[in-house]
Amino acid sequence: MAMSKRPRTLDSFFSPPPKKTRTIDSRDDVAKKDDTSNCIIQQSNHQTYPFAIPFLPSDINEMLNFAPASEGRVINDQPDLDLIYYQPYIPKEAQKDLFEFLRQELFFYRVKYTIKRGNVETLINTPRFTTVYGLDETARFDSSGAIVDSNTEKAVTKGTYKCQPRPLPQCLDHLRTLTENATSQKFNFALVNYYASGNDSISYHSDDERFLGPDPAIASFTLGAKRDFLMKHKPTSSDYISEKQPMKLQLASGDMILMKGRTQSQWLHSIPKRKTGEADKGRINITFRRAMVKGGTENYYRYNVGDGEVFRWNANRREMTPWRGEK
Numbered sequence: 001m002a003m004s005k006r007p008r009t010l011d012s013f014f015s016p017p018p019k020k021t022r023t024i025d026s027r028d029d030v031a032k033k034d035d036t037s038n039c040i041i042q043q044s045n046h047q048t049y050p051f052a053i054p055f056l057p058s059d060i061n062e063m064l065n066f067a068p069a070s071e072g073r074v075i076n077d078q079p080d081l082d083l084i085y086y087q088p089y090i091p092k093e094a095q096k097d098l099f100e101f102l103r104q105e106l107f108f109y110r111v112k113y114t115i116k117r118g119n120v121e122t123l124i125n126t127p128r129f130t131t132v133y134g135l136d137e138t139a140r141f142d143s144s145g146a147i148v149d150s151n152t153e154k155a156v157t158k159g160t161y162k163c164q165p166r167p168l169p170q171c172l173d174h175l176r177t178l179t180e181n182a183t184s185q186k187f188n189f190a191l192v193n194y195y196a197s198g199n200d201s202i203s204y205h206s207d208d209e210r211f212l213g214p215d216p217a218i219a220s221f222t223l224g225a226k227r228d229f230l231m232k233h234k235p236t237s238s239d240y241i242s243e244k245q246p247m248k249l250q251l252a253s254g255d256m257i258l259m260k261g262r263t264q265s266q267w268l269h270s271i272p273k274r275k276t277g278e279a280d281k282g283r284i285n286i287t288f289r290r291a292m293v294k295g296g297t298e299n300y301y302r303y304n305v306g307d308g309e310v311f312r313w314n315a316n317r318r319e320m321t322p323w324r325g326e327k
């Protein structure tokens with residue numbers, strides 16, 4: 001991770017055109033000549049990406065050197081609750097640019113899947129845009145973008161994964177490294193949600209899947225619109241107040257909440273639908289997590305990429321539109 005620690009200078013973005021396209025970083029990160037402006041665009045690419053994702057612009061990158069922008073506040077005054085709330089984590093000057101960069105440059109999905117309750121199959125339309133990058137601890141991407149076993153370093157055999165895992169693009173990998181350093185936690189996945197309006201939401205759930213191991217730490221970022229984040233204790237025989245009266249955090253752009261300890265095993269969280277206003281500006285949520293086994297990888301791609309069409313932000317129409325291979 002030497003690359004992400006060194007502040008990148010303007011030079012590496014606007015240097016003379018190279019003789020030929022050359023590989024800059026591990027995986028398929030490449031420097032490409034942009035014919036219109038005659039400058040070098042560094043981008044992350046991989047055979048699984050619908051399109052390449054530019055590196056973080058150098059000004060955003062430099063502003064992120066000042067993250068975390070505030071000290072984390074511990075919230076553990078309720079049974080089993082264990083949070084650190086950075087209000088904000090992303091410096092003020094970088095919040096809007098980072099939000100707009102990620103909304104413009106990432107590809108998203110609107111995942112549909114069926115669940116079976118007893119004998120009835122129900123079609124679920126995920127009420128938000130999603131995307132995911134990463135691989136569980138049993139494997140990693142080598143410098144060519146191939147998946148290799150973490151222990152043997154040998155390429156995993158075809159069919160080891162049913163899904164098609166994707167490496168984190170540089171822009172998310174950089175934020176991951178910063179977050180790891182600030183929290184002393186390790187992460188191998190970035191899940192991204194885009195809530196286009198108050199009609200997009202996530203219902204009460206906990207991220208307590210076995211593939212995360214016991215008491216997982218999850219770092220959760222907000223960019224863009226402010227949204228209410230509700231938390232309530234799971235039902236117990238102790239009848240805690242927090243089982244019925246949810247706690248409300250108004251997550252604002254740049255905020256990060258680290259959920260750890262017994263938070264996932266004992267609490268539920270949600271982003272409820274909202275009628276109008278602020279939410280229509282759109283909100284990005286990024287969660288960094290650490291999946292321990294292959295089942296985690298399969299689960300994350302199934303529910304955050306799925307097999308439907310690709311969406312991309314359309315700056316003219318100011319909405320996510322189906323992407324059909326232009327650019």
Ligand SMILES: O=C(O)CCC(=O)C(=O)O
Pocket residue numbers: 191193202207220229251269270271285287
């Ligand atoms: O959007 C958020 O803040 C929460 C997202 C979330 O809980 C999840 O993706 O598991």
Ligand SMILES: [Fe+2]
Pocket residue numbers: 205206207269
């Ligand atoms: Fe969650």
